[in-house]
Amino acid sequence: MASIRNHAEQHNTAVYRDYKKDRKVGEGAYAVVYLGTQLSTNKVVAIKKIKIGQFKDGLDMSAIREVKTLQELRHPNVIELMEVYFHKTNLNLVLEYLESDLEMIIKDKSIVFMPGDVKHWMLMTLRGLDHCHRNWILHRDMKPNNLLLGRDGQLKIADFGLARDFGDRNRQMTAQVVTRWYRAPELLFGAREYGFGVDIWAIGCIFAELLLRNPYLPGSTDMEQLDTMFRALGTPTEADWPSMDKLPNHIQFKQYPKTPLRLLFTAAPPDTLELLESMLIYDPNRRISAREALLHPYFYNKPRPTPLENLPKHVRDTPEVAKQKRKAEAMGA
Amino acid sequence: MSTAAENINGKSTDASQENTTTVTSAAVTNGTDSKKEVPLKQLFEQSTQYNHWRYTQSALNQLRGKVNQEAIATIRQNIEEENQQRVAQGLPRDDSTTSLKFLTVDEELSLLGFYERRMAQIFRYWKLPSYVMATAIVYMKRFFLENTAMDYHPKDVMLTCMFLARKTENYLMTIEDFSNVIKKPAESILDLEFLVCKNLRFHFTVHHPYRPCIGFFYDMQAVTDNMKRLQKMHETAIKFIDTSLHTDLCFLYQPSQIALAAIRLACKEESYEFERYANYKFRATESAAQMYDEILLPILLAIEQVLTDDPRCKEVEKSVATEIDKRLKMCKDPAKNPESLIYIKRKRTEPNGDDDDDDDDDEDRPSKRTRLGEDGFAE
Numbered sequence: 001m002a003s004i005r006n007h008a009e010q011h012n013t014a015v016y017r018d019y020k021k022d023r024k025v026g027e028g029a030y031a032v033v034y035l036g037t038q039l040s041t042n043k044v045v046a047i048k049k050i051k052i053g054q055f056k057d058g059l060d061m062s063a064i065r066e067v068k069t070l071q072e073l074r075h076p077n078v079i080e081l082m083e084v085y086f087h088k089t090n091l092n093l094v095l096e097y098l099e100s101d102l103e104m105i106i107k108d109k110s111i112v113f114m115p116g117d118v119k120h121w122m123l124m125t126l127r128g129l130d131h132c133h134r135n136w137i138l139h140r141d142m143k144p145n146n147l148l149l150g151r152d153g154q155l156k157i158a159d160f161g162l163a164r165d166f167g168d169r170n171r172q173m174t175a176q177v178v179t180r181w182y183r184a185p186e187l188l189f190g191a192r193e194y195g196f197g198v199d200i201w202a203i204g205c206i207f208a209e210l211l212l213r214n215p216y217l218p219g220s221t222d223m224e225q226l227d228t229m230f231r232a233l234g235t236p237t238e239a240d241w242p243s244m245d246k247l248p249n250h251i252q253f254k255q256y257p258k259t260p261l262r263l264l265f266t267a268a269p270p271d272t273l274e275l276l277e278s279m280l281i282y283d284p285n286r287r288i289s290a291r292e293a294l295l296h297p298y299f300y301n302k303p304r305p306t307p308l309e310n311l312p313k314h315v316r317d318t319p320e321v322a323k324q325k326r327k328a329e330a331m332g333a
Numbered sequence: 334m335s336t337a338a339e340n341i342n343g344k345s346t347d348a349s350q351e352n353t354t355t356v357t358s359a360a361v362t363n364g365t366d367s368k369k370e371v372p373l374k375q376l377f378e379q380s381t382q383y384n385h386w387r388y389t390q391s392a393l394n395q396l397r398g399k400v401n402q403e404a405i406a407t408i409r410q411n412i413e414e415e416n417q418q419r420v421a422q423g424l425p426r427d428d429s430t431t432s433l434k435f436l437t438v439d440e441e442l443s444l445l446g447f448y449e450r451r452m453a454q455i456f457r458y459w460k461l462p463s464y465v466m467a468t469a470i471v472y473m474k475r476f477f478l479e480n481t482a483m484d485y486h487p488k489d490v491m492l493t494c495m496f497l498a499r500k501t502e503n504y505l506m507t508i509e510d511f512s513n514v515i516k517k518p519a520e521s522i523l524d525l526e527f528l529v530c531k532n533l534r535f536h537f538t539v540h541h542p543y544r545p546c547i548g549f550f551y552d553m554q555a556v557t558d559n560m561k562r563l564q565k566m567h568e569t570a571i572k573f574i575d576t577s578l579h580t581d582l583c584f585l586y587q588p589s590q591i592a593l594a595a596i597r598l599a600c601k602e603e604s605y606e607f608e609r610y611a612n613y614k615f616r617a618t619e620s621a622a623q624m625y626d627e628i629l630l631p632i633l634l635a636i637e638q639v640l641t642d643d644p645r646c647k648e649v650e651k652s653v654a655t656e657i658d659k660r661l662k663m664c665k666d667p668a669k670n671p672e673s674l675i676y677i678k679r680k681r682t683e684p685n686g687d688d689d690d691d692d693d694d695d696e697d698r699p700s701k702r703t704r705l706g707e708d709g710f711a712e
Contacts, residue, residue, distance in 0.1 A: 004403060072381060074379060
């Protein structure tokens with residue numbers, strides 16, 4: 001007999017039984033990702049298995065951050081968390097499965113990007129991010145690798161392991177967030193209070209990377225990151241960014257001159273550069289917001305964003321094709 | 334933060350339409366080809382709190398009654414089974430349990446109220462923002478919607494909820510530090526974490542009235558001529574919100590509604606004129622005034638009634654809690670006692686987990702925490 005007191009348990013078991021893990025597709029420090037199937041619908045899913053057993057403080061913060069934020073976010077450009085269940089000592093997150101990500105596409109040099117392609121990817125990224133920000137959630141790890149692409153061309157923001165809610169004053173947050181190349185200057189200066197700007201800066205770097213087909217600001221240490229940034233965009237002055245010297249780790253830097261973006265992004269039209277520039281403003285208070293960016297003329301002006309179905313796709317070989325290729329290679333063909 | 338008033342009219346009435354953000358932008362909409370107006374959904378209506386944890390008072394009462402009855406029936410049955418086992422093994426029946434007085438729903442709620450205030454005390458000692466405490470309390474309230482104190486003792490569940498809330502609200506304390514402060518072994522706190530998470534349906538975000546209350550406070554500054562008294566009123570309102578945590582209000586109304594009711598009450602108590610703000614904010618046009626009078630005001634009055642009349646707003650006497658606790662010790666489920674005969678028997682006959690899982694390779698060493706999920710569900 002169905003019992004109310006066992007609802008939670010019964011639900012967990014039912015969810016667990018509805019999914020099958022098919023094969024491992026990735027492994028990270030704290031999770032293993034599987035390609036799986038939802039048995040009731042035959043839908044292909046990704047199952048992220050988080051090994052709780054090894055964390056001494058129980059459910060770890062990344063898992064909590066990811067589950068906490070994704071449960072509240074439903075948007076076409078944010079990855080959908082379909083279910084969560086425990087099995088043995090593991091927490092399993094059932095997520096939408098997407099074939100590839102923006103990093104793969106950027107690196108696949110056989111693909112030529114049209115301006116409309118970049119525009120549509122930026123559009124989808126900003127829509128997803130605006131939804132996060134509207135819900136007072138910071139992603140804090142925006143990078144091409146975390147922008148997944150579906151077979152239908154949809155882009156979805158993924159990996160919310162560093163995400164958190166924000167917006168209250170005097171709430172200290174860690175500055176140790178965002179992958180270095182995409183890290184905003186205020187974070188590099190150790191800011192403990194920050195906002196939307198950190199995600200926007202990262203998107204600016206991604207935008208630039210889409211135009212260049214290479215990482216825009218690739219520093220190999222935090223110090224070098226600042227140097228790379230200042231060389232590219234000029235060292236900020238007190239007028240550019242008032243009271244930046246109040247930040248905990250602020251250091252005086254060599255004064256590099258500001259070079260106009262068009263010298264590096266030679267093929268980009270003015271509206272593109274204008275939007276890019278407004279994302280890469282040093283003063284986080286003056287940096288554009290996701291909402292404002294969506295209203296920028298760049299998105300109205302021609303060329304129109306490439307229709308979803310025409311966006312370039314990174315074709316990953318199916319296991320069968322890959323096997324045949326390997327066989328062919330082995331035979332010296 | 335956005336002002337609280339944004340969500341105040343709650344349930345999809347015309348009011349929410351009026352407050353809905355409308356953005357004119359080809360980019361913000363889903364179609365990229367045309368400029369059109371797309372209303373964005375109310376944020377609160379997308380939350381897990383709105384979609385999964387809203388009840389009417391009668392639904393709450395009914396649920397609690399059922400859960401309580403079911404628990405009692407199960408425990409009775411298990412006690413009988415335990416006795417049969419004892420007899421089968423040549424042991425005498427345990428007759429200490431024949432005249433058991435099980436806990437009623439009201440007694441359970443009193444006990445919970447007692448432990449909720451214990452939680453509040455500890456959080457005050459930690460000097461954490463109120464919402465961390467509030468999240469822990471709501472976790473425990475949600476947990477005990479489908480469980481009874483006879484299944485899991487609130488004093489244990491309380492600790493896990495506190496530890497978990499510190500994590501979900503970004504005030505992580507290591508388990509060592511936590512167990513040192515609480516003076517309870519780390520395992521007892523961690524062992525319930527899976528169970529609590531499952532019962533919370535992995536919904537960790539909880540919205541409280543504190544934030545909208547600040548929003549209203551800022552907003553009211555636009556029409557005040559006495560900042561000092563407004564400030565005083567705000568402090569009193571926060572006390573009403575603290576009290577609201579010990580009632581069912583978090584299941585019945587939206588945080589912004591509770592906040593506004595707390596403010597209205599505080600205004601009364603501090604002889605501060607509420608109407609001036611209400612007229613400015615909610616009654617500016619005829620249609621708005623009508624909506625306020627017909628929809629919002631009755632909600633506020635209902636909340637105020639709970640905040641002034643509900644016996645759960647009062648502290649639970651220690652002697653009362655001790656008496657309930659004493660009886661609770663007697664009516665524990667033998668199936669949950671690892672030393673009982675039926676526990677041992679069921680453990681032995683239990684199928685060996687769900688080992689049809691394909692992936693669980695090397696790292697899935699058996700651990701003592703493995704049993705947790707399966708533990709304690711007798712039926």
